[in-house]
Amino acid sequence: MHTKTRLFTLITVLCAASAGLHAQDLSNYTTFQVDGRTVQIHGFVSQGFLGSNDNNYLTTKSSDGSFAFTDFGVNISTQITDKFRVGAQFYDRNLGNLGNWHPQLDWAMGDYKFADWFGVRAGKVKTVLGLFNDTQDMEFLHTWAILPQSMYPLDLRASTIAHTGGDVYGNIRLKKFGDLSYTGYAGLQSFDKYGGYVYGLVNDGLTLRGLAAKQYGVDLRWNNLLPGLLFGVSYLHAPTSSVTATIQVAPTVIFPFGIKDQQNTAAYYGEYKFRNLTLDGEYRRQILTGTENVGPLPAILFGEDGRGGYASAAYRVSKRLELGTYHSRFYPLWPASQGAANHMFDTVATAKIDLVGRWDLKIEGHFMDGYGTYYSFRGFYPQDNPAGLKPRTNLLVIRTGWNF
Amino acid sequence: MKRTSILLGACSLFAAVVALPADFKVIANSSVSSSSISADELKDVFLLTKNSFGGGHAEPVLEKGGATHEAFVKSYLGKTDTALQTYYRSLVFTGKASMPKTLAADTEVVAYVAKTKGAIGYVSASAATEGVKTLEVK
Numbered sequence: 001m002h003t004k005t006r007l008f009t010l011i012t013v014l015c016a017a018s019a020g021l022h023a024q025d026l027s028n029y030t031t032f033q034v035d036g037r038t039v040q041i042h043g044f045v046s047q048g049f050l051g052s053n054d055n056n057y058l059t060t061k062s063s064d065g066s067f068a069f070t071d072f073g074v075n076i077s078t079q080i081t082d083k084f085r086v087g088a089q090f091y092d093r094n095l096g097n098l099g100n101w102h103p104q105l106d107w108a109m110g111d112y113k114f115a116d117w118f119g120v121r122a123g124k125v126k127t128v129l130g131l132f133n134d135t136q137d138m139e140f141l142h143t144w145a146i147l148p149q150s151m152y153p154l155d156l157r158a159s160t161i162a163h164t165g166g167d168v169y170g171n172i173r174l175k176k177f178g179d180l181s182y183t184g185y186a187g188l189q190s191f192d193k194y195g196g197y198v199y200g201l202v203n204d205g206l207t208l209r210g211l212a213a214k215q216y217g218v219d220l221r222w223n224n225l226l227p228g229l230l231f232g233v234s235y236l237h238a239p240t241s242s243v244t245a246t247i248q249v250a251p252t253v254i255f256p257f258g259i260k261d262q263q264n265t266a267a268y269y270g271e272y273k274f275r276n277l278t279l280d281g282e283y284r285r286q287i288l289t290g291t292e293n294v295g296p297l298p299a300i301l302f303g304e305d306g307r308g309g310y311a312s313a314a315y316r317v318s319k320r321l322e323l324g325t326y327h328s329r330f331y332p333l334w335p336a337s338q339g340a341a342n343h344m345f346d347t348v349a350t351a352k353i354d355l356v357g358r359w360d361l362k363i364e365g366h367f368m369d370g371y372g373t374y375y376s377f378r379g380f381y382p383q384d385n386p387a388g389l390k391p392r393t394n395l396l397v398i399r400t401g402w403n404f
Numbered sequence: 405m406k407r408t409s410i411l412l413g414a415c416s417l418f419a420a421v422v423a424l425p426a427d428f429k430v431i432a433n434s435s436v437s438s439s440s441i442s443a444d445e446l447k448d449v450f451l452l453t454k455n456s457f458g459g460g461h462a463e464p465v466l467e468k469g470g471a472t473h474e475a476f477v478k479s480y481l482g483k484t485d486t487a488l489q490t491y492y493r494s495l496v497f498t499g500k501a502s503m504p505k506t507l508a509a510d511t512e513v514v515a516y517v518a519k520t521k522g523a524i525g526y527v528s529a530s531a532a533t534e535g536v537k538t539l540e541v542k
Contacts, residue, residue: 027506040502042493077502082461082522087499107499116454126498134498141494171453173444179453227482273487319486354486403493 026404034078043074046139046401055371055393056384058154059096059199062395069399070094071137073106085111091137096384098155100194106137107162117170124164124190128183128219129234130267130282133160138403143278143314143352145362145399148328150308150344151267151282153378155196160236160265163187163215178224189213189238200377206245206257213241213263228273238263247294261290261302276316280326283309305334314350322352332373340370340391344378359402366395427475431514431536433523435460440540441524446480449524451491452501457524465513465525466506472528480541 030041048069050062060066070093077087088108093099109123126134135141136152146154165187173179191211192198198208216239221232243259269282286306291299308331314324330344350364371380371389380389430446438458441449448454450464467473469485477488495501505523507513510531517523518535527533 031503038502040496042496042503044497073497075497075499077496077499079502082455085502087502089497089499109499111499113455116448116456121499135494138493138497141490141497171448173448175444179448181453316486403497 030404037078037080039076039078041074041076042404043072044138044140044401044403045072046070046399048145048397048399050395050397052393052395054390055380056096057379057393057395059098059196059381059384061096061384066096068094068096071099073137075106083113085113087111093137095154097199098194098196102194104192115170117172119169120166121169122166124162125167125185125187126162127160127185127215127217127236128167129160129217129236129265130284131232131269131271131280133234136161139362139399139401140358140360140403143312143322143324143362144326144348144350145364145397146348146366148282148310148312148326148348149346149378150310150328150330151284153196155199155379156377158190158192158195159197160189162190164190178222178226178229181219181221181223183219184217186216187214189215189241196377196381200375200381201245203381203383204247206247209244209246211241211243213238215263229271231268231270233269234265234267236263236265241290249295255295256293257295258293259290260293261288263288278312278314280312280314281310283307304332307331307334320354322354324350324352330372330376330378332376332378340389342373343370344372344376344380345369357402358404359400361400362398364397364399366393366397368393368395427529428472428526429529429531429533430524430526430539430541431517431533432458432525432539433517433519433521434535434537435521436462436524436537436539438539439537440542442542443480446524446541447482450481450504452495452504457522461522463520463523464504465516465520465523466504467510467513467526468506468508472510472526476526 032039049067050057050060050069051065052062054063056062060068073089073091075087075089079085089106090103091106092101092103094101105124107124107126109121109125111121113119128134130151132147132152136147136157163185167183167185169183171179171181201208215236217236219234221230223230239262241261241263245257246254247257248254263286265286267282267284272279288304291301293299308329310326310328312324312326314322316322326348328346333342336342347367348364350362353361355361369392372378436458445457449457449462455462474485477483477485481488492503496503507516510527513525513527514533514536517525
């Protein structure tokens with residue numbers, strides 16, 4: 001079927017379905033009692049379309065128009081006692097050559113809240129890093145069809161999305177000065193063998209066998225120093241990341257390949273909401289230092305300083321319509337950031353339409369300059385663009401989603 | 405004359421603003437020991453950052469839309485209903501909280517608060533509140 005026809009059909013079907021579902025109160029079916037306890041089930045699904053002028057983006061065939069941009073998640077939770085809650089969420093996606101419909105345990109944890117200012121979560125826990133790291137998969141929470149990729153790369157989501165370990169968290173009210181939220185965490189980093197990191201390494205002839213990384217971090221956010229104002233800082237430290245892979249150096253010769261590195265990531269962010277206007281800004285710096293080992297060859301020392309950030313503005317024009325724009329910049333190797341192969345800039349304009357019920361539809365234009373380095377693994381991959389990457393990319397994204 | 409008109413206008417505007425909280429009342433289960441709650445505490449309970457109040461567990465109970473709900477959310481939570489629902493969903497889908505109980509009408513809220521230990525809700529000022537206590541908001 002022709003791409004335009006498929007797109008029109010999709011939107012028509014989704015709109016019709018949304019109207020039908022709006023007529024029902026799903027909470028009657030998704031909240032129920034088991035053994036005297038209230039159990040809640042919630043979920044979401046989204047479908048997107050990507051169309052670009054030249055370069056193929058996010059491992060899709062976007063230059064031909066691609067619908068390979070689907071994700072969904074479902075969670076279940078219950079309050080065991082007044083202070084103890086348990087829950088879990090599964091997540092699945094198909095984004096071009098990533099995800100490939102392999103479901104993942106997104107989070108699964110027990111949460112014990114000793115007091116308002118101190119609680120503990122343990123299990124697989126979403127990582128708090130910047131404004132939206134933990135909510136980046138839920139398109140319905142955001143104005144944008146695609147969040148700024150300088151901070152929240154769709155292909156590398158697994159590298160920061162969650163950790164298996166624990167959090168301490170709490171909220172401290174500062175009377176006239178708003179309140180302070182804190183989260184401290186420690187655990188093992190997530191690894192997605194269907195993600196962009198593995199996909200990118202394949203192009204280098206590397207087959208990734210495993211990735212082990214402990215990570216520790218903290219997030220502090222100061223809410224409502226002035227009404228609607230939030231600012232915060234996050235820090236993530238991964239003292240020893242170990243990548244184990246193999247590389248074929250000759251038709252019958254395969255060498256072990258290893259990377260041992262240390263990561264330090266700092267993020268600074270702010271948000272201001274005034275009436276229908278929301279302003280966001282974030283800046284992140286990630287420093288990697290380590291060694292690469294290829295077979296019997298001497299270790300190679302390396303160091304990378306990646307920096308990125310964005311500024312955004314969104315305005316709710318009416319109950320159903322929100323308009324927004326952002327400008328995002330990513331420099332994989334600071335300060336050597338001149339030229340398309342060393343930076344990624346993205347200027348975006350979005351219209352978000354809230355349809356009936358909990359359906360939304362977003363139409364978004366991306367005007368991108370640059371594609372990053374060979375090792376950026378952010379949207380642009382040589383194997384998806386065998387004719388070479390062009391310095392500029394214009395991209396249309398249409399995304400619709402529903403949640404309950 | 406002009407000064408009197410401005411004064412009357414200002415008084416009307418002030419009356420309109422301060423009249424909002426009087427459109428509803430905050431109610432609690434009889435297990436809640438306190439007879440009053442501060443605006444900050446009320447906000448924290450409904451934003452799920454505070455789950456204890458008056459010597460025990462606190463459970464917020466919301467109304468599903470309507471003038472009372474809109475007035476309460478705007479007056480004490482400083483959000484629109486759309487922003488509040490987005491906030492709740494950001495917690496639910498990251499595992500940080502469950503969706504709070506939401507009911508359709510004053511009578512349902514009163515009935516639920518009356519039977520649920522630690523429940524705190526709001527109803528229109530004219531609603532009958534038998535079986536629950538009314539909290540003064542300071």
